[in-house]
Amino acid sequence: MINLVYIIIIIIIIIIIIKGNICKMPSASHETYDQxxxxxxxxDPSGRFGRYSDLLGAGAVKKVYRGFDQEEGRDVAWNQVKLRNFSDDPTVLKRLLSExxxxxxxxNENIIVLYSFWMDVENTTLNFITEACASGNLRDYRKKHRRVSLxxxxxxxxxxxRGLEYLHTHExxxxxxxxxxxxxxxxGNIGKVKIGDLGLAAVVGKNHAAHTLLGTPEYMAPExxxxxxxxxxxxxxxxxxxVEMATMEIPYNECDSIAKIYRKVTSGAMPQAFxxxxxxxxxxxxxRCIGQPRARPSASDLLQDPFLVITSSEESDGST
Known part of the structure; x- marks a missing residue:
């Protein structure tokens, strides 16, 4: 009888030990979730925004990574500039700070929104968080969708x-x-278009005159x-x-140098893509858009142009 009691006690102890070890083992589902x-x-310093390793785009001045706004639960674009890359060119940093x-x-609903920015002294980077557009830029989007209606x-x-009108009438x-x-x-899911990358923008006074040469040659006006x-x-x-939206060709892609583009643009020659x-x-x-400066209409004028007047069929399907 005593031996039986001992056996029962030993069995109970073994069960307790086994259960204890099971409780200490990490859950397989939790482990998978963490991985x-x-x-x-x-x-970021506030702990609100996080950056992933995914690179959304890269240019001469900055890299853009996929980011996340933990507070609002939304995707964002994490723009990052390595300042040491431009230590010899203070004008670049000036343009970025200007942006x-x-x-x-x-x-404005057609201008990219800025949420936050800061300087990372330790890593010598300038970081700023902007809203993310799910479908990327219009050039890549147009290439993905070859059949786009007028x-x-x-x-x-x-x-x-509308975005340009807002910028041009800004004070x-x-x-x-x-x-x-x-x-x-x-x-792309809602067809919402926004202007971004204002790093080369110029704020000018009431005389609306500017005197700095910057831009992308294929798109630069003669003046x-x-x-x-x-x-x-x-x-x-x-x-x-x-021209690019209609043909999926960058204007003046027949030119193999900036000098040739310059000669065509300043002489008034249209790009072959036109x-x-x-x-x-x-x-x-x-x-009308690429005419002589004095004959060129404003953004406000173009919004009233018969070509862009919304037809009854567009009104009925909700087009804006």
Whole structure:
């Protein structure tokens, strides 16, 4: 009888030990979850924004990574500049700081929103968080979708012009100066278009005159090369964006040097891609955008142009 009691006690102890070890073992599902959960590469000083390793885009000045706003639960774009790369060129840093300062004060549905920015002294980086457009830039988006209707291009055009109208009527006037399809962004699921990358923008006074040569040669208005221009250079660039949207070709891609582009632009020669624009109304609209500076309409004027007037069919399907 006593031996039986001992055996029972030993069995109970063994069961307790086994259960204890089971409780201490990590849950398989929790372990899998921890492994699957993507880790941030870095977090901003406030702890609100995290950066992933995914690179969304890269340019001469900055890299853009996928980020996440933990407070609002939304995707963001984490823009990062390695300052040591530009220590010999203070004008680059000046342009970046100008972009941040501009973005911080702009509020328009067709302009990219800035959420936060800071300087990382230890890693010598300048970081700023902007809203993310799920479908990327308009150039890449257009290449993915080769069949785009004229109605869709009109919708994009109206939104771009509303953004430009906001910039140009801002006090003081803001000139983008580097508008092209790679820095116009889109949320394809709702067709929302936004202008970004204002790093080359110029804030000018009441005389609306600027005197600095900056931009992307294929999209630069002739007067930009003369370094004496106003906000209508953005209208010229917008016209070239329309050429690219319609043909999926970068204007003047037949030129193999900036010098050749310069000669064509300043002589008034159209890019070869322009001849591939099939719709006569679109062609005429582009010609108005890239005309001589004094004949070139403003963004406000173009929004009233018959080409962009919303038809009854577009009103019925909710197009904007």
């Amino acid at each position: 699957d959960r993507e880790a941030f590469v870095e977090v 941040i300062e501009l973005l911080q004060n702009l509020e 109605k869709a291009m009109k919708n994009w055009s109206r939104q771009i012009l 003081p006037c803001i000139i983008h100066r580097d508008l092209n399809c790679s820095n116009i962004f889109i949320n 930009l090369y003369e370094e004496d221009y106003n906000e209508l250079v953005d209208i010229y660039s917008f016209g070239m964006c329309l 001849n591939k624009v099939n719709d006569p109304e679109l062609k005429g609209f582009i010609e």
